[in-house]
Amino acid sequence: MALRLSTTDEDFEARFAAFLATKREMAAEVDEAVRDIIADVRTRGDAALAELTARFDKVDLKARGIAITRAEIERAVDDCPKDVLEALTLARDRLKAGQERLMPKDTRHEDALGVTLGTRWTAVDSAGLYVPGGTAAYPSSVIMNAVPAKVAGVERLAMTVPTPDGVFNPLVLVAAELAGVDEIYRVGGAQAIAALAYGTETIKPVSIIVGPGNAYVAAAKRRVFGTVGIDMIAGPSEILVIADAENDPAWLAADLLSQAEHDKVAQSILVTDDPAFGEAVAREVDRQAALLPRREIAEASWRDFGAVITVKHFDEAAELADRIAAEHLEIAIDDPERLLPKIRHAGAIFLGRFTPEVIGDYVGGSNHVLPTGRSARFSSGLSVLDFMKRSSILSCPPSALSDLGPAAIALARAEGLEAHARALTIRMNR
Amino acid sequence: MALRLSTTDEDFEARFAAFLATKREMAAEVDEAVRDIIADVRTRGDAALAELTARFDKVDLKARGIAITRAEIERAVDDCPKDVLEALTLARDRLKAGQERLMPKDTRHEDALGVTLGTRWTAVDSAGLYVPGGTAAYPSSVIMNAVPAKVAGVERLAMTVPTPDGVFNPLVLVAAELAGVDEIYRVGGAQAIAALAYGTETIKPVSIIVGPGNAYVAAAKRRVFGTVGIDMIAGPSEILVIADAENDPAWLAADLLSQAEHDKVAQSILVTDDPAFGEAVAREVDRQAALLPRREIAEASWRDFGAVITVKHFDEAAELADRIAAEHLEIAIDDPERLLPKIRHAGAIFLGRFTPEVIGDYVGGSNHVLPTGRSARFSSGLSVLDFMKRSSILSCPPSALSDLGPAAIALARAEGLEAHARALTIRMNR
Structure with missing residues (x-):
């Protein structure tokens, strides 16, 4: 059973603090292995990539080639179901429009002394996009990472994706093609990050690396930071739903489960002012979870990290929301705009009863690459700004x-x- | 003698590539020591801070207190020479005006489907500012780091500065006071970064840590990244001057030396289309360097890392400038605005013969905290944006x-x- 808390509990503060401090990820001690892998790729280039990929992915890069070919990409596009192709295109177009509106403007200002101060924004020359292999290889994430780079004006966008045992999700190639990715390489892990950061004979180095990955990828990104730019270190996903009793419990249970099904360490939290409503939602979570193909994952996430928190009023919910600093925040109350100014920390905010978070995952037009694990306290979702830099100008x-x-x-x-x-x-x- | 290169040399490409790849810093292997220090501060808090500070700085925090007192700050302000106080105030006010113009605007947009997409910018709750001890403790840097945080709206700005043997630069306290720093602690090194990231009994944790430091500080920032936000990893400083023969060689020599005097691993580069002018500047560098109090540092920097590069025309200079991606770029030619659009990578750009880089160091109104060591390819100078984050809003x-x-x-x-x-x-x- 997911945790139950109420702000009227005597020990609420201690229990909420413990809940916030719960680690949802084992920080695997992979740093030494990653250091050696990076050094190997820096020294031996493609030869190291081939050896490491044979060892970790059981793929023969000498036979297959490091780069995924045009023919492979075109086959993936040809084989893509029409409705999925159209949906990916819609996701791309709506994100593109949203990102274009985020483009920063250059400025010039002459002050009273005649001094001109200006700012000029330019794109990085090149960017690397890491795409995980296996179940976490989401084509929608390729769109969300690649489109901002291209809107920003990045000329060269190189993608890496591991293909363990030669297997990969062809939709990832379709998404890359739609998003304008320029190069795709079948490598993964710390070796892919090293190749993108330092270059090999085949893979030219990039200026910035983005995209989620496992503990090895995260450790490698941390190590190459400074040599190249990196985006955030992505952690497991979470949703916070603030809801009153006027909602259909089944709708919000579905939203909580859409987060929980991602990962056993995903986190779904409901905050409500009505304890009976909270229990109704929890019952619906249990009922709907049993119907899911990913039932085991969703149930584990809800049981281990889920929570229903009862508050006296929604101002209290806003305070808790800031302490949770959720990646996704749904405000399902009558006048969400009233509560909005009271909440400062959240990656993406979904207003009203008809804006489920999953719309934002795919076709809302905002980016689904968002700060996780309380990092919304200090970072933002991925955007064109991550692929640009500002020069100051003084005259x-x-x-x-x-x-x-x-x-x-x-x-x-x-x-x-x-x-x-x-x-x-x-x-x-x- | 500083390096001489000309694009007409047959081996120019190889020599320029080698010049770009020259490491200017020993990456000390401090990572294990830093890991232990961070773990110690996380576990034992103030007690660990006291022990580590006694060991590294020979300061008794139990006797002196971890926090620098109001009385100490007020004494520093009282003792500050009037012209320096006024100059720091001018630096603060001009930077403040410049940063206010960089404040991002919230947006709302309703598309054809009636979907509202918005962005909202908010400041982080708290920020930590690391200030190095010793010779690198520049009051101007305190202004440059602290003012953007306060303009962004950061409510709590906590500063740490080591005081080896109890000694510190009182002007650093004056600058902190002028910039609105809220708390100052006499700790430094990895232990200060750990305290800011995880908190101790005395120092509450912050959301983001900025400011330059030595290898220990850099390694600690890299380790706590993700738990808190961090700014760039600062490296040694550099200047690139693009100049024609119409300049007074003495002026540009002075500019090259203003960089070289910072640090033996600072770098000063002149790119000109006139080899005779290049030699005239180099002679002036030698002549003026001999007059400097920091002669030894400036001469070592110029000898080991300085360069005079001759190009056939200024378009070629622009290409080299992008490969160098300098922290500071002076364009001292007749029509600098003509060359400006051809250069994409530079932290700060100074236009014309009357805009020496040092104006930007102090009172230009732009920030002097800038990307070093070629990182202008992917990052920007410090600004309000580093202390803010963006929530996307969907309805x-x-x-x-x-x-x-x-x-x-x-x-x-x-x-x-x-x-x-x-x-x-x-x-x-x-």
């Missing part, structure tokens, strides 16, 4: 040197940096 | 479910996620 008229020079010289000398001062005095004494 | 009218539902259901089923499909069908069959 001074000669007069500005007399206006600003003395202060700069005072600071340079206070910091013991005489050459800094001289770069000004030499011009001011012209 | 669907009931009709949108029939418009978008079928595509979402097709994708959910193609991904084997039946509970996702059910969250839609259960509403569509209402």
